Amino acid sequence: MDQHELIAVPWRGAEHVDAALARYFSLSRTQAGKYGHRFERLWDVIERNTTGGKRFRPRMVMAAYTSLGGADLEAAAQLAAAYEMLHTALIVHDDVIDRDFVRRGHANVSGSYRDIATTAGIPLPAAEHRGMSAAVIAGDLALSGAYRLVDRTGAADNVRFRLREILDDAVTAAAAGELADVDFSLSPRPPSVDDIVEMERQKTAVYSFEAPLQSGAVLAGAFDETIDELGEFGRNIGIAYQIVDDILGVFGRQESTGKSTLGDLREGKRTVLTAQAFSSELWGSVADLFGKSDLNEDEAARIRGVLVDSGAKGFAERLAADFANRAWEHLASDAIPASLRDELSPVVRKVLERVR
Known part of the structure; x- marks a missing residue:
C-alpha cells in the first residue's frame, strides 16, 4: 500500500x-x-x-x-x-x-x-x-x-x-x-x-x-457537489496510480521505485497485469514460475516476456491512462475551483508520466 x-x-x-x-x-x-x-x-x-x-x-x-x-x-x-x-x-x-x-x-x-x-x-x-x-x-x-x-x-x-x-x-x-x-x-x-x-x-x-x-x-x-467530484477524482486517480505501481513492481527500476522487481512475482501477487495474462495461452509456459519463492532474474525475465508478448503490459498501461483521463474529467468540473485544480493537476500528470 x-x-x-x-x-x-x-x-x-x-x-x-x-x-x-x-x-x-x-x-x-x-x-x-x-x-x-x-x-x-x-x-x-x-x-x-x-x-x-x-x-x-x-x-x-x-x-x-x-x-x-x-x-x-x-x-x-x-x-x-x-x-x-x-x-x-x-x-x-x-x-x-x-x-x-x-x-x-x-x-x-x-x-x-x-x-x-x-x-x-x-x-x-x-x-x-x-x-x-x-x-x-x-x-x-x-x-x-x-x-x-x-x-x-x-x-x-x-x-x-x-x-x-x-x-x-x-x-x-x-x-x-x-x-x-x-x-x-x-x-x-x-x-x-x-x-x-x-x-x-x-x-x-x-x-x-x-x-x-x-x-x-x-x-x-x-459544497456537496465539490466534495462529490473530489471523491470521483480520487477514485479514478487512485486506481490509475495503483495500476502503474503494479506495472513498476515488475518492470520498474529499483533505484527509482525503491522496490525490488522480483517481490511481486515471487509473491504471486494478483494484479491487472497478471489477471490479463492469465487468459493468454502464453501464460502456461511460465505459470509454474509465478509465485516461486526463490525466483531468479532469468526466470523473472521469462515472466516479463510473457507479460509483454501476451499484451498484458500494454493493456495495463492503457487502463491506467484511461482511469487517469477520467480523473482529469472530474478535475475539470466547474465544481472544482481553479486553485484546487492547479494543486491536483500535477498528481495526474505524474501518474501519466510514470505509465509512459
Missing part, C-alpha cells in the same frame, strides 16, 4: 502536520507511562514507523482544505495527521498479513519486536510470532489514534460526525480490499481484471485519495 512521492515541492501545512503528529505521540507516551515502560516503548516503535514516509495522504487533506478557503491550519493538521495514523495502522497490519519484517529498508514493528526477542535468546519461530503479535497491537493503537485525531479538529459536531463517517468508510473499504487481496492469493481461480480494479480501489484508492480529499473539503465547508 506505499505511495512514492508525486510532487517534489514543499506543500502548505507540512510543518503543522509534523507538529500535530509529534504532539500526539508525546501525549500517547505520557499516557502509556501509566502502564509501564514496556507499553511506552511500543509507542516509540509506532512513532518510528511513521517517519521516512512521504506524508502523501496528509498532503491531500491539506491541498483540499487550503485550496477551498480553509484558514485554520492547526485544525486541518489534526485531520491530516489522522490519515497518516490510518496509513500507519494499515501498513503495520499489512506487514503482518504478508509476514514482512522490513519496510523502507528498516525493521518494521514486527521486525523490531522479533529482533528484541531473538536478542533475548528466544528461538526464531517464537520470536517472529512475538513480533507479529506486537504489530497487531500497534496497528490497533494507530487505528484508534486516527479517530482520536479527527475529534481533535475542534470542528462543529455535525462536521466532525461527517468526518468520522468518511474515515470509517475508508477503514471499511480498506479492510474489504485487504480481505479480497488475501482471498485472491489463495484461490485457484484467477480473479478478473474488474475484480482486481475493485480490490485496488477498496484497498488503496479510498483511504489514499478519495477520503483525504473529501475530508479536507468537508472541513473547509465546501
Whole structure:
C-alpha cells in the first residue's frame, strides 16, 4: 500500500502536520507511562514507523482544505495527521498479513519486536510470532489514534460526525480490499481484471485519495457537489496510480521505485497485469514460475516476456491512462475551483508520466 512521492515541492501545512503528529505521540507516551515502560516503548516503535514516509495522504487533506478557503491550519493538521495514523495502522497490519519484517529498508514493528526477542535468546519461530503479535497491537493503537485525531479538529459536531463517517468508510473499504487481496492469493481461480480494479480501489484508492480529499473539503465547508467530484477524482486517480505501481513492481527500476522487481512475482501477487495474462495461452509456459519463492532474474525475465508478448503490459498501461483521463474529467468540473485544480493537476500528470 506505499505511495512514492508525486510532487517534489514543499506543500502548505507540512510543518503543522509534523507538529500535530509529534504532539500526539508525546501525549500517547505520557499516557502509556501509566502502564509501564514496556507499553511506552511500543509507542516509540509506532512513532518510528511513521517517519521516512512521504506524508502523501496528509498532503491531500491539506491541498483540499487550503485550496477551498480553509484558514485554520492547526485544525486541518489534526485531520491530516489522522490519515497518516490510518496509513500507519494499515501498513503495520499489512506487514503482518504478508509476514514482512522490513519496510523502507528498516525493521518494521514486527521486525523490531522479533529482533528484541531473538536478542533475548528466544528461538526464531517464537520470536517472529512475538513480533507479529506486537504489530497487531500497534496497528490497533494507530487505528484508534486516527479517530482520536479527527475529534481533535475542534470542528462543529455535525462536521466532525461527517468526518468520522468518511474515515470509517475508508477503514471499511480498506479492510474489504485487504480481505479480497488475501482471498485472491489463495484461490485457484484467477480473479478478473474488474475484480482486481475493485480490490485496488477498496484497498488503496479510498483511504489514499478519495477520503483525504473529501475530508479536507468537508472541513473547509465546501459544497456537496465539490466534495462529490473530489471523491470521483480520487477514485479514478487512485486506481490509475495503483495500476502503474503494479506495472513498476515488475518492470520498474529499483533505484527509482525503491522496490525490488522480483517481490511481486515471487509473491504471486494478483494484479491487472497478471489477471490479463492469465487468459493468454502464453501464460502456461511460465505459470509454474509465478509465485516461486526463490525466483531468479532469468526466470523473472521469462515472466516479463510473457507479460509483454501476451499484451498484458500494454493493456495495463492503457487502463491506467484511461482511469487517469477520467480523473482529469472530474478535475475539470466547474465544481472544482481553479486553485484546487492547479494543486491536483500535477498528481495526474505524474501518474501519466510514470505509465509512459
